Amino acid sequence: MGIARxxxxxxxxxxxxxxxVQDRTAQMQFVERSPWISTIHAEFYIGxxxxxxxxxxxxxxxxxxxxxxxxxxxxxxxxxxxxxx
Numbered sequence: 001m002g003i004a005r006x007x008x009x010x011x012x013x014x015x016x017x018x019x020x021v022q023d024r025t026a027q028m029q030f031v032e033r034s035p036w037i038s039t040i041h042a043e044f045y046i047g048x049x050x051x052x053x054x055x056x057x058x059x060x061x062x063x064x065x066x067x068x069x070x071x072x073x074x075x076x077x078x079x080x081x082x083x084x085x
Contacts, residue, residue: 028047036044
């Protein structure tokens with residue numbers, strides 16, 4: 001039940017992010033930038049461009065469907081699921 005609630009919250013966040021996207025620009029949006037390794041002047045820099053937003057939405061809904069479809073199988077065979085770890 002907790003996973004479904006988190007997935008719904010994630011979907012709601014994606015919907016609100018889609019509403020904030022400016023689709024008339026080719027500039028990066030939702031940009032996050034912070035220093036990472038200062039000795040070599042490396043930094044963490046991530047953003048979303050026009051083609052990334054539909055792919056992020058597709059990944060969100062695909063992940064939701066996969067979690068729902070595999071939930072019963074994981075509950076029955078949890079040892080096989082966690083064996084690689």
